[in-house]
Amino acid sequence: MAMGGGYPAIRTLGLGGLLVSFADRLSEPANRAALAFRAAVERETWPGVEETSTSLASVFLRFDPLSVAPADLRARLAALLERQDWYGAALPANRRRWRIPTVYGTDLAPQLEEAAAAAGMSVADAVAELSQATVRVLTIGFAPGQPYLGELPPAWDIPRQVALTRRVPEGALVVAIRQFVLFSAATPTGWRHIGQTAFRAFRPESEEPFPLRPGDELVFPAVSREAFEAIRAADASGDGGAVVEAIG
Amino acid sequence: MRELIVSRAGPAVTVQDTGRPGMLMQGLSRGGAADPVALAEGAALLGQAGDLAALEMAGFGGAFAVTEPARFALTGAPMRADIDGKAIAWSASHLIVPGQVLTVGGAERGAYGYLHLGGGIATEPVLGSRAAHLVAGIGAPVQAGARLPLGPDPRTEAGLILDVEDRFSGGMIRIVHSAQTALFAPEERERFEATEFTRDDRANRMGVRLTMAGAGFAADRQLSILSEVIVPGDIQVTGDGTPFVLLPECQTTGGYPRLGTVIPADLPAMAQAGPGARLRFRFVGFDEALEAERRHRMMLRDLPRRPRPAIRDPREIPDLLSYRLIDGMISAHDT
Numbered sequence: 245m246a247m248g249g250g251y252p253a254i255r256t257l258g259l260g261g262l263l264v265s266f267a268d269r270l271s272e273p274a275n276r277a278a279l280a281f282r283a284a285v286e287r288e289t290w291p292g293v294e295e296t297s298t299s300l301a302s303v304f305l306r307f308d309p310l311s312v313a314p315a316d317l318r319a320r321l322a323a324l325l326e327r328q329d330w331y332g333a334a335l336p337a338n339r340r341r342w343r344i345p346t347v348y349g350t351d352l353a354p355q356l357e358e359a360a361a362a363a364g365m366s367v368a369d370a371v372a373e374l375s376q377a378t379v380r381v382l383t384i385g386f387a388p389g390q391p392y393l394g395e396l397p398p399a400w401d402i403p404r405q406v407a408l409t410r411r412v413p414e415g416a417l418v419v420a421i422r423q424f425v426l427f428s429a430a431t432p433t434g435w436r437h438i439g440q441t442a443f444r445a446f447r448p449e450s451e452e453p454f455p456l457r458p459g460d461e462l463v464f465p466a467v468s469r470e471a472f473e474a475i476r477a478a479d480a481s482g483d484g485g486a487v488v489e490a491i492g
Numbered sequence: 493m494r495e496l497i498v499s500r501a502g503p504a505v506t507v508q509d510t511g512r513p514g515m516l517m518q519g520l521s522r523g524g525a526a527d528p529v530a531l532a533e534g535a536a537l538l539g540q541a542g543d544l545a546a547l548e549m550a551g552f553g554g555a556f557a558v559t560e561p562a563r564f565a566l567t568g569a570p571m572r573a574d575i576d577g578k579a580i581a582w583s584a585s586h587l588i589v590p591g592q593v594l595t596v597g598g599a600e601r602g603a604y605g606y607l608h609l610g611g612g613i614a615t616e617p618v619l620g621s622r623a624a625h626l627v628a629g630i631g632a633p634v635q636a637g638a639r640l641p642l643g644p645d646p647r648t649e650a651g652l653i654l655d656v657e658d659r660f661s662g663g664m665i666r667i668v669h670s671a672q673t674a675l676f677a678p679e680e681r682e683r684f685e686a687t688e689f690t691r692d693d694r695a696n697r698m699g700v701r702l703t704m705a706g707a708g709f710a711a712d713r714q715l716s717i718l719s720e721v722i723v724p725g726d727i728q729v730t731g732d733g734t735p736f737v738l739l740p741e742c743q744t745t746g747g748y749p750r751l752g753t754v755i756p757a758d759l760p761a762m763a764q765a766g767p768g769a770r771l772r773f774r775f776v777g778f779d780e781a782l783e784a785e786r787r788h789r790m791m792l793r794d795l796p797r798r799p800r801p802a803i804r805d806p807r808e809i810p811d812l813l814s815y816r817l818i819d820g821m822i823s824a825h826d827t
Contacts, residue, residue: 255671258723258753259781263671269718282517297516297721299745304516304721309782310789385719385745388520388628392719392745404747406731414629421747428519429629434731434748446519448618448630454518 252277252325254318260294260309264321265302266330270394270422273331274301275382279458280333281324290320298458299383300392336459339492341378344426344443345485346417346464347472348375352440355409359419359436362402373397374438375466379424381458389446389454390428393462398422404434415441415484417464424464439464442476442484450482461491494642495559496609498634499593502552504696505634506624507613508606509545515619516721516744523625523741526550526604526697526763529792530568533654534608536795537565537585539647544612545622547634549605550696551767553596554636556607561589562642563610563650569602569660569764584653584802602660602764603695610645627698627741652799659761662691662769666776666784667752670726675711675749681775684709684751688772689735691765697741700762701734702771708733711749719747725754725762727773739763755781757788 249268257263264281267274282303285296292312297304307317348371349356360370379393386392396419404420409432412418416427417439425435428445441464447453456462467475467485475485498505510531511524525531525548535542553571565585566573573580573596580586582605588594599605615622624631634640673681683706692701709729711717722728726738728748737754739762752775754762765771776784 256669256778257671257721258725259668259755259778259785261721261723263721265671265720267718295514295516297744299721300718302718302720306516306723310785314778383719383745384517384519385721386519386743388515388518390519404731408730429627431627431743446628448628453619 252330254321256314257304260307262305262307262314262317262321263302264325267301270300270382272395276333276335277301277330278303278383279336281330284324285321288320288324290317292317297385299385336457337492338490339457339459339461341461341463341489341491342456343463343465343487344441345467345472345475346375346439346441347469348439348466350469352469353416353437355436356438359402359438362436363399365399370438371466373399374419375464378461378463381456381460381462382423383458384454384456386425387428387431387446389456391426391445391456391460391462392423393426394423396422396424402436405436408432408434409437412437413440415443417441426462440472442472442479443486444482444484447482455482493559494562494611496562496613496640496642497557497559498636498638498640499555499557500636501554501634501638502549503633504550505554506548506626507545507615507631507634507640508548508623509621510543511623511740512619512621512625519744520619520625520628521740521742521744522724523628523697524621524623525606526739527568527606527760529659529760530604530606532792532795533567533583533656534565534606537567537652537654537799538563538608538610539649539796540610540612540645544608544643545615546606546608546613549596549607550603552598553605553607556594556596557592558588558590561587563587563645563647564594565608566596566605567608567654568604568606569599569766571599571605572597581653581802583656585650585799587650599766601658602766604764609642610647611643614641614643625741627743651802653802654799660764660766662765662771663761665758665762665771665773666755666781667727667773668755668776668778668781670750670753671720672711672717672749673752675717676709676751677712680709680711681751684735685772685774688770691767691769691771693767695767697739699728699736699738699742700765701736709735709751711751717747717749719745722746722750723753725756725759726750727752727754737762755784757784
């Protein structure tokens with residue numbers, strides 16, 4: 245079951261947390277492993293475990309360290325890891341594909357040129373590549389409903405910037421390390437802001453507050469500033485002009 | 493309808509309770525009161541459940557009135573407080589009647605003061621909690637002119653006081669190793685423990701920025717590590733080497749390396765370190781951290797038994813003769 249390089253690995257995260265990591269960098273199998281292993285941990289319903297979640301290539305367990313010994317929980321996790329080849333697990337069921345209209349660059353997304361330069365291509369080539377890429381929701385995190393999306397072509401393996409940008413708005417499409425993030429709230433970030441959408445990934449007032457799920461596919465087709473403003477003005481749902489279809 | 497009328501409010505007054513645990517998978521951090529001990533102290537002073545909502549006042553309070561007589565308690569960072577100009581005790585419960593004005597000023601020490609009402613603040617819950625989570629766009633700061641509904645309050649006792657230890661002035665904070673501690677060389681970790689930090693003015697419910705003399709702290713592979721789950725108390729080091737201690741409203745995942753995690757028992761003191769407070773950090777082993785957690789929970793369990801009647805100066809009691817001096821809250825010994 246081992247993938248080598250010391251993975252999967254179980255480490256502590258604070259006093260009441262354990263982290264099961266499947267890789268130290270993002271890969272398709274490691275992401276599948278995290279999603280499937282978390283589902284398996286949930287099915288176990290171990291006493292003392294209060295919450296589980298996934299990030300890109302890991303599963304987190306929050307537990308009460310006074311009601312379950314961390315060493316016991318670690319042993320249970322190790323045994324569960326041995327049960328199957330998690331890296332070969334299937335994607336979650338009921339996935340969907342979303343096409344979300346996006347303005348690249350302009351004053352709405354002022355770091356497109358900088359990001360294209362970091363990726364070693366012209367702005368036109370950057371827009372062509374980014375607007376045609378199909379990416380998958382690898383995990384929901386950082387902020388409510390907010391997807392980490394990947395993987396982008398290898399040229400987009402650009403680092404985060406050293407300093408934080410003080411604030412990017414809700415709906416911002418940002419890029420780093422072969423991933424997009426579609427921001428669900430205005431926030432400071434170290435990722436570069438290259439596109440702007442009118443999509444709301446968190447809708448606290450809605451029946452479905454978190455529209456995106458791990459495994460969903462997303463495409464960000466380029467639209468003009470004028471088309472985007474028209475979409476934004478007309479949109480009441482939070483979909484921002486997105487077209488959605490089931491992909492199984 | 494029983495309401496709290498807010499006639500003036502500081503810039504960062506929000507409704508808070510114990511937050512929304514269990515939504516990490518959806519990317520929503522727990523949030524809730526920055527100082528959960530202060531929330532529990534208010535519940536103890538009013539003799540009510542610990543999950544009722546209160547007003548959290550960051551740095552500065554406001555002016556408040558009520559539509560019907562109400563009990564209230566003030567806890568957390570000590571702030572100047574008075575009713576119609578007459579000073580009242582902090583970490584204590586009181587009564588207010590319609591027509592009176594409760595004024596809460598700036599924090600004398602610490603960062604977050606709390607105003608608790610008998611019956612709690614009964615605004616409409618969102619995703620199972622009344623807590624504002626500003627980063628997530630849930631709720632908003634309380635503004636002047638707001639009228640906040642109050643829950644029913646079956647109890648009547650007030651005039652109690654709670655002795656609290658000073659957790660509002662910084663000091664030594666205990667931390668444990670975290671998943672990424674090993675990315676920092678042993679010399680960097682030692683330098684971190686040897687450094688005296690100042691709580692920067694840039695601090696909010698997401699986290700506290702630390703400033704220090706000397707160079708920033710560097711990890712291996714600082715800018716390209718995989719985004720990983722974050723827990724409150726994590727000490728995140730950004731690309732320029734600046735440490736941030738993350739608080740209840742932090743993001744749920746992040747890609748900056750984390751040097752360690754503040755133990756839950758010391759997190760209230762971390763959140764309450766006011767502007768300019770000095771802080772130091774010390775790594776402790778898991779056994780010591782678990783023992784601290786045990787003691788912390790014992791302290792919380794014991795809180796409801798600790799409020800005691802306030803000692804009052806008889807010259808400040810206008811109708812002394814109407815008090816029964818033999819029993820009740822005012823005893824001959826107290827006065």
